[in-house]
Amino acid sequence: MSVELELPVLKPTDFASDQDVRWCPGCGDYSILAQMKKVMPTLGIAREKIVFISGIGCSSRFPYYMNTYGLHTIHGRATAVATGLKTVRPDLNVWVITGDGDGLSIGGNHLMHCIRRNMDLNIILFNNRIYGLTKGQYSPTSPLGQRTKSTPMGAIDNPLHPLSIAIGAEATFVARSIDTNINHLGETLKRAAAHRGTSFVEVYQNCNVFNDGAWDYAKDRDTKADTTLELEHGKPLVFGKDRDKGIRLHGLEPEIVQLGKGINEDDLLFHDEKAAEPSLAYLLSRMRHEDGFPEPIGVFRSVDAPRYDALVNEQVELATKEKGPGDLDALFAGGETWTVQA
Incomplete structure (x- = not known):
């Protein structure tokens, strides 16, 4: 007879480990950690069923600070390790913590394939547009012309845009938030x-030592209403301190319009996070402050699709049912074998 065990009521403090948090004072990582601890008790999942997996970087210290299981892996390979774990332990709730350097440079290939497979994982990418742990080199998301220790004359690489990469790989859930917008971050x-x-x-995250103020335009009280646009499913794209500006399509290009004088909300582009076709989500991911647009925050895309981890386990079950559990020794000895003579 099976007995249902009632889970203890957990609090955010129950998810805090006994490790000293070793990020620089004022780092945006603290906010992300705090919101994660607040979210965990709401999931109704035992700590023993939760795993945080990271690569290398400031963000990748995250597993040490969560009172759950965790793996601190190697540079760029967190999604590969998480793929293996989730495949063999589909009962676990798996989170990948990475940064713009770890996830988009050496880890870019693994990240892309994890996303296209639609593994049942949660990937949180901290984007501060710099390499923080290695002390201030430019990263794949650093803007053109940025002067860093490794680009004293200004960066000449065209930057990657994480959400565009994810949507291009047809991610089924894509979102953006900001470290200091704590309520929005928690809900996201x-x-x-x-x-x-x-x-x-x-997550737009500030590195106050090596790239301080990278996201000030999206965080400052006096500017954020005009430089960000909060996405709401089924609602028109309206923004501005007075909610008097919007985004509409001019052909295939977005454009900013002033509401009033013959233009109303019905003329605007309406957000549809459930659209099977990812083109709208991709268009939104290309709207950038440097091009004069407000940058969307919130959920860009949320659709259902087959999951790799579920499908591979279905295949294993089917193969076992049709062919039996298999014999490892027979597998090793089968096929073409030979003996090396001394």
């Missing part, structure tokens, strides 16, 4: 956790 993490499939969340 909850949405990601509830999604079945790959959840990809980019």
Whole structure:
């Protein structure tokens, strides 16, 4: 007879480990950690069923600070390790913590394939547009012309845009939030956790030592209403301190319009996070402050699709049913074998 065990009521403090948090004072990582601890108790999942996996970087210290299981892996390979774990332990709730350097440079290939497979993972990418742990070199998301220790004359690489990469790989859940927008960040993490499939969340995160102020335009009280646009499913794209500006399509290009004088909300582009075709989500991911547009935050895309981890386990079950559990020794000895003579 099976007995249902009632889970203890957990609090955010129950998810805090006994490790000293070793990020620089004022780092945006603290905010992300705090919101993650607040979200965890709401999931109703035992700590023993939760795993945080990271690569290398400031963000990748995250597993040490969560009172769950965790793996601190090698540079760029967190998604590969998470893929293996989730495949053999589909009962676990798996989170990948990475950064713009770890996830988009050496880890870019692994990240892309994890997303296209639609593994049931939650990937949180901290984007501070710099390499922080290695002391201030430019990263794959650093803007053109940025002067860093490794680009004293200014960066000449065309930057990657994480959400465009994820949507291009047809991620089933894509979102963006900001480290200091704590309520929005917490709700975004909850949405990601509830999604079945790959959840990809980019967080604008400040490195106050090596790239301080990279996202000030999206965070400053006096500017953020005009430089960000909060996405709401089924709602028109309206923004501005007075909610008097919007985004509409001019052909295939977005354009900013002033509401009033013959233009109303019905003329604007309406957000549809459930659209099977990812073109709208991709268009939104290309709207950037440097081009004069507000940058969307919130959920860009949330759709259902087959999951790799579920499908591979279905194949294993079917093969076992049709052919039996298999024999490892017979497998090793089967096929073409030979003996090496001394």
